[in-house]
Amino acid sequence: MNAKGILKISDAASLAIHTMVLLATHPDETFSIPEIAAVLKASQAHLAKVAQRLAKAGLVSSTRGRKGGFKLEGDASQVSLLEVYEAIEGPLVATQCLLSERVCRGQRCVFGDLLTEVNRQVRDYLANTCIGELTDVFGLVREKRS
Secondary structure (H helix, E strand, O other): OOOOOOOOOOHHHHHHHHHHHHHHHOOOOOEOHHHHHHHHOOOHHHHHHHHHHHHHOOOEEEEOOOOOEEEEOOOHHHOEHHHHHHHHHOOOOOOOOOOOOOOOOOOOOOOOOHHHHHHHHHHHHHHHOEHHHHHHHOOOOOOOOO
16 A cells, blocks of 8 residues: 555655745744754755755755755745745646556546546645745744854
8 A cells, every 4th residue: 555645746846845844934044954854854965956956946045054054035925835846846737647648538537537626636735825824834943053
């Protein structure tokens, strides 16, 4: 049995979304890759690559050095989950078929309208949910770094 269920979002996109929400918990502070990785229980190497892509997209800023790291760029209430997803994966494309090559004849699918409806719900959720709305999910209390 697959523990992740039917919805598939890449590890990179999931890390990006979680990272952005985490940064939004303290929008004026810088988080290091080790700090973020510890909270998300993620590989520092993978996370560093994801964070660089977020920086390239202008969603976060990065600072080098001992007190360096990543900081939210802009207003968390203005950044949708879809923007974050697409910064990592490119445009979200609706899945028309679960097989690599369509085999159903005509317009009918064995899944009926399920794929269309799931695609719509996922897009609507990602487009209409801003990272600023989700900052309570971590319950992170952070001491000031010196």
